[in-house]
Amino acid sequence: MAERVIEVDGVELCTESFGDPADPPVLLVMGLGASMLWWEEDFCRMLAVGGRFVIRYDHRDTGRSVTYEPGHPGYTGADLVADAVRVLAAHGIPAAHVVGVSAGGALAQSLALDHAERVLSLVLISTSPAVPDDGDLPSDLPPPTEEFAWFASTARVDRSDADSVIDHQVAYARVLAGGRRPFDEAAVRVLVRRDVERAHDFDAAGNHDSLTDGELPRAPLSSIAVPTLVIHGTADPMFPLRHGEALAERIPGARLLALQDAGHGIDPADRPTVAAAILDHTA
Template sequence: MGERTVVANGVRIRVESFGDPADPPLLLVMGNGASMLWWDEGFCRTLAGGGRFVVRYDQRDTGRSVTYPVGRPGYTGADLVDDAAGVLDAYGIPAAHVMGVSGGGGIAQLLALDHPGRVLSLVLMSTTAAVPDDEGRELPPPSEEFGRFVAGARVDWTDEASVVDHLVAYEQVLTGTARPFDEAAARDLVRRDVARARDFPAVQNHDLLADDDGNGDSNGGDGRRRRRGPLSSIAVPTLVVHGTADPLFPVEHGSALADRIPGAGFLPLTGAGHGLHRPDLAVVARAVLAHTGRK
């Protein structure tokens, strides 16, 4: 119980668990550049109180997990998928319910495709399809405000104050314009995340990862071409949760994702932006408990 370091997929990964190991396991996968702190602790405890054994973890180059030189990650997106399976191995968990937010939702989808026996159900939040759409459907791009922020962003990754200011501003953009932004709470979380990290600038490596589209066009971390089936081959119960004001992946990404996975449910969060924010914690926790309790 509590935080510890395990060896998962051959590397050192920092993990933390909540609840009774005898309860149904729920693995939480956060998005690119974000440590496990972005899974609200109260949210984790609510899920544990609802009878789930909850595991969250720092992905490579975040938090207290293994880090790599900036610009030379030495791993691919496929390795991050295998890391999730490795975390389950470290806990002796054959299969788990899996929830992913943003890029973590992509990892969760690929985990279900690459290691189908390890996934009991999926909750995919603030994310988009992780493999190409065979029908070639076009989805809306990020909002103009998001594009302007990315184009104009200036940050000194060697200066903690600059990093904190940048990430707080980024979080404000992700929150969207439909709801007020809690700057104090965001700044507190970002400061804790930066202070806790072994090498915070290493998070930049997540933007440099080799693509792995699942169609054999790139190599996985083991040097072999990785082939995957379509999202329609995912056979586990799936719930897609998406904010209607998401500036990164407009809500059409969520509804399209739910359409591509057989039987998937879709829960829109009115006015919510990108990510899991405090106003939605209770409703999302209830939805996750209900979904992962399906027989």
């Protein structure tokens, strides 16, 4: 694996690759507020050992990528979509299989709509329809669970204190896990501490909460023409399963893989299953 900071159009983004550059490329797009560390190394290696050239990267305001003043992001959601293209361009890759989780799945959808020539296939994990289809978003999408909504509305964190930030992020990860499986707090705490200590300014990740959309795709999801796999946990508290079902219904030919009792994101127990599904989908 090799970490490198690229600069395209004046934007510095930290990337890391795994595997042989001659293998089919897979671009991993993380959710907002999270660095590339949340694509855990063993998962990336599973894909690389399976014959894929894997690239993960830090969004702006996370990890070692360009950082803006907290409260003043100098970019939009559309710029984050363009950043995925920048990462591919810097690695000399004309098109890749794109895997997005959470809001990264929304960015992946927009990438497939605005830059179709860059996308070989899509894998959309723990996400929801990102753009209206037939003039509107599905009307039957359920809200987040009560526990998630309560945490989001009541949680407080002192961002000037690293331990407070770490405690908050661990508690948030516990809620996202969905509550139906064991939660490895010790392992999550190690990951969160690495994330906080590695970042140029962890406080800047809060800029993602105030991003404007920018120029959203005008085409409907039904115009996505690449093979698409939707992966969704049945206990996802942020986007209940119906969100994944609706996404699979709106993209022609999309398949849905439901993970029983899984929450939001990729549970460590599901990494082999998810990696195998991605390898099969991108074969």
